[in-house]
Amino acid sequence: MSEYIVEMRHVTKRFPGIVANDDVSLGIKKGEIFALLGENGAGKSTLMSILFGMYEPDEGEVYVRGKKVETFSPNHATELNIGMVHQHFKLVSNYTITENIILGMEPQKKKFGFLPVVDIKNTNKKIAELSKKFGLEVDPTQKIENINVSMQQRVEILKMLYREAEILIFDEPTAVLTPQEIEFLLEIIREMRRNGKTIILITHKLEEIKQVADRCAIMNRGKLIEICDVAETSTKKMAELMVGREVSFTQEKTPCKPGEVMLKVENLVVKNADGFPVVNGVSFNIRSGEIFAIAGVAGNGQVEIADAIAGLAPAAGGKVILDGQDITNSPVKARNKMGIAYIPEDRQTWGLILDFTLSENLLLRRYDIAPYCVNGVLHREHFTEKSEELIEHFDIRSGQGGQTIVRSMSGGNQQKAIIAREIDLDTPFVIFVQPTRGLDIGAIERIHSQIIAERDKGKAILLVSLELDEIMNLADTIGVIYNGQLLKIAPAETMTSNEVGQYMMGVKE
Ligand SMILES: Nc1ncnc2c1ncn2[C@@H]1O[C@H](COP(=O)(O)OP(=O)(O)O)[C@@H](O)[C@H]1O
Ligand SMILES: [Mg+2]
Known part of the structure; x- marks a missing residue:
């Protein structure tokens, strides 16, 4: 068996007028935090949407645990224990947290031995246990419309965990969070790694990669440029690989000379x-x-x-x-x-x-x-x-x-x-x-x-x-x-x- 839990070989995906992924080959190891870095439009979301079964590649193959993926659908990806938190959350706002988490896979018990009913009580219990284990505290009875973005993200994460995801994809999860919330999320991601999960983190924020990731794949205009070991690569080097030229992070700025x-x-x-x-x-x-x-x-x-x-x-x-x-x-x-x-x-x-x-x-x-x-x-x-x-x-x-x-x-x-x-x-x-x-x-x-x-x-x-x-x-x-x-x-x-x-x-x- 290969050393990789996920392997993509020569994956190409075209949209009208653009090659979103151009002959991308990469392997992700079990239990690592693998970052995917690239400018806007580099093809990161498309590549991971293929892994999550939302698109089928035009060319190339995807292997999960050494087995070639034949069917591309989110349902099949879920069966392969793959989960994804999308850039834009997909929650139903007038449903409770629990209802959102179990949506589409309502656990049933039989009332009087034959009438199927949703077993909310046991579900709430299971969610509470998961929340505790990963430090993702939520009140399962709250409605989505009454909780803030960072809470909603927790719900998305719990939803993946509830479906027993082992390979978790986060698509730019920190874009909507405050610095304190970001710290917290990164800690949860580390906790997941300690629990043996494999994490794929899409971002264009270098600091976050430096903080949590083990390896980082850099994409530019649909192509994979390089996969680097994060501990051994400076953020400056990563940024340059990403944009293809030298960049300065902080703007040269002289003190202001305010007038009237x-x-x-x-x-x-x-x-x-x-x-x-x-x-x-x-x-x-x-x-x-x-x-x-x-x-x-x-x-x-x-x-x-x-x-x-x-x-x-x-x-x-x-x-x-x-x-x-x-x-x-x-x-x-x-x-x-x-x-x-x-x-x-x-x-x-x-x-x-x-x-x-x-x-x-x-x-x-x-x-x-x-x-x-x-x-x-x-x-x-x-x-x-x-x-x-x-x-x-x-x-x-x-x-x-x-x-x-x-x-x-x-x-x-x-x-x-x-x-x-x-x-x-x-x-x-x-x-x-x-x-x-x-x-x-x-x-x-x-x-x-x-x-x-x-x-x-x-x-x-x-x-x-x-x-x-x-x-x-x-x-x-x-x-x-x-x-x-x-x-x-x-x-x-x-x-x-x-x-x-x-x-x-x-x-x-
Ligand atoms: N569903 C789609 N239809 C047409 N073009 C798309 C679609 N999704 C993405 N693209 C294009 O593919 C390229 C890569 O997009 P994407 O994977 O979203 O990049 P990233 O996530 O790195 O910002 C972009 O040029 C984008 O406009
Ligand atoms: Mg994207």
């Missing part, structure tokens, strides 16, 4: 559709030449602050003052004219017109002014010239350059297009909400240096991000939001990421 107050937010209140104040009395200032970053766990009101400043959500109370002018009730277009550029969280609804070309999208905010439009006549040649300049400068990759229909572009390149267009407006105040969400290290690095360059030109910048690393890298001042309120505002250099993480969870001094 550009944006003043006083006692801002924003209510949701139910009239609940999701932003509840928030005040802060941003000066020219300063990056003010709002840190916080998703859903604490940070996006609503950005929306209220940009005019996309009405303020129910308080004031927003831009460069001395009260804009609390101004329409969006007026705010834009007065100098707000906005890179929104929801790219597809607010950011782009998907059926327009890239070139049209890049000029969306300027088509009605000179030199693009003079006396009511559009000048296409200026469109082309300008969009080519932006495509080049922001490294926006697409099939047919400016003529590409935006809908067909990858999410990362759509994001680069919005950033290019908004930065190019050259407004004194720019809002970035989750500017690098879903992008890979190479693109993140480029966008971060662009944000810093804008600051250095003297712009005031509001950054809203769920990525603590991003906040720590870029912020001059950090405001931590919890439950609609800024629990703490302080210069970035006075706080460690651990302290920020504490405030994010609502811990006060």
Whole structure:
């Protein structure tokens, strides 16, 4: 028998127009933590979805415990004791934790010897035992809609364990967690290894790999680049293999030289559709030449602050003052004219017109002014010239350059297009909400240096991000939001990421 519990030989998987996995061969040993590292779109999820039976490879073979896999289906993978926690959880929100865990495999007992009923009591007991063994405490009777993301992830993990998974695949499990929750998850993963389980950890975070993984496979554009021994390989080396060039982790950033107050937010209140104040009395200032970053766990009101400043959500109370002018009730277009550029969280609804070309999208905010439009006549040649300049400068990759229909572009390149267009407006105040969400290290690095360059030109910048690393890298001042309120505002250099993480969870001094 081979030394590997899982072996993939020459696996190729194609999607229309792209080879997602290109002749990948690798072996995973029983009882190891095997990391899969690669930029966005490198083919990690596809490769592991094949192992979990969601796709059949176009070419190549998969072996589990030395036996060739003939049937590709999640049911068969479950029979082979393979489990997967997907990037986006697949839980039913109005079911309880127990109901979700047993979904599809309800254990039955016979009432009066013949009526089948679901044996909830015994199931609850078994779940409680599993939770205890792995330190995954949950209340099995809670409904999914009432628990937070980190709890939901525990449910996904318990679901795998309940099905007696021995090979556990985690697809970017830490993307949605706070630093403290990440530590906790990594400890659970180690505990699973101690119990003899085999773990596959997909991530693009090098630190996590360094902390827990034994070996790491690095993928780039569908191909396997290398499998390295984590203890013997530096994170820098891994990053370079991953992006195919040298990278710097921390941005070169000189101390900020703040000027006058550009944006003043006083006692801002924003209510949701139910009239609940999701932003509840928030005040802060941003000066020219300063990056003010709002840190916080998703859903604490940070996006609503950005929306209220940009005019996309009405303020129910308080004031927003831009460069001395009260804009609390101004329409969006007026705010834009007065100098707000906005890179929104929801790219597809607010950011782009998907059926327009890239070139049209890049000029969306300027088509009605000179030199693009003079006396009511559009000048296409200026469109082309300008969009080519932006495509080049922001490294926006697409099939047919400016003529590409935006809908067909990858999410990362759509994001680069919005950033290019908004930065190019050259407004004194720019809002970035989750500017690098879903992008890979190479693109993140480029966008971060662009944000810093804008600051250095003297712009005031509001950054809203769920990525603590991003906040720590870029912020001059950090405001931590919890439950609609800024629990703490302080210069970035006075706080460690651990302290920020504490405030994010609502811990006060
Ligand atoms: N179901 C699908 N249909 C078409 N293209 C897909 C599908 N799934 C993934 N792809 C493409 O395959 C490539 C690899 O994707 P994926 O495996 O998700 O990468 P990763 O997980 O490393 O980010 C990407 O270019 C992606 O757009
Ligand atoms: Mg993926």
